[in-house]
Amino acid sequence: QVQLVESGGGLVQAGDSLRLSCVASGGTFGAYDMGWFRQAPGKGRLSVATIAWNGVTTTHADSVKGRFTISRDNAKNTVYLQMNSLKPEDTAVYYCTAKSRFTTGSSWGQGTQVTVSS
Numbered sequence: 673q674v675q676l677v678e679s680g681g682g683l684v685q686a687g688d689s690l691r692l693s694c695v696a697s698g699g700t701f702g703a704y705d706m707g708w709f710r711q712a713p714g715k716g717r718l719s720v721a722t723i724a725w726n727g728v729t730t731t732h733a734d735s736v737k738g739r740f741t742i743s744r745d746n747a748k749n750t751v752y753l754q755m756n757s758l759k760p761e762d763t764a765v766y767y768c769t770a771k772s773r774f775t776t777g778s779s780w781g782q783g784t785q786v787t788v789s790s
C-alpha cells in the first residue's frame with residue numbers, strides 16, 4: 673500500500689499560479705496511475721486530472737483544461753499539478769490519489785488547501 677503527502681497549497685490572487693506536489697512512499701511508484709481531486713466547500717470531491725503509470729496518457733477536467741497540467745517524475749516518486757491562471761472557483765482542498773495497475777482500490781493523501789481571492 674502506498675502513502676501520499678500533498679504540499680504546495682496556499683492563498684493566492686486570481687490569475688496567479690501554484691504547483692502542487694504529491695510524494696508517494698511504501699509502494700512501487702511506476703505501478704500506479706495517479707490523479708488529483710478537489711473538494712470545494714459544500715460540494716463533492718471531483719476529479720481534476722489523471723496521469724497513467726507510464727506518463728503517456730493524461731486527462732484534465734473541462735473546468736481546468738488549458739490552465740492545469742498534471743505530470744510525474746517516477747525517479748522522485750512525485751506527481752505534480754501545475755495550476756496557472758487560477759480563478760476563485762478553483763478554491764478547494766486538493767487531494768492526491770494513487771491506483772495500482774495490479775490491484776483494486778485507491779490510496780488518498782490528506783489534502784492541501786488552495787484559496788484563490790478575486
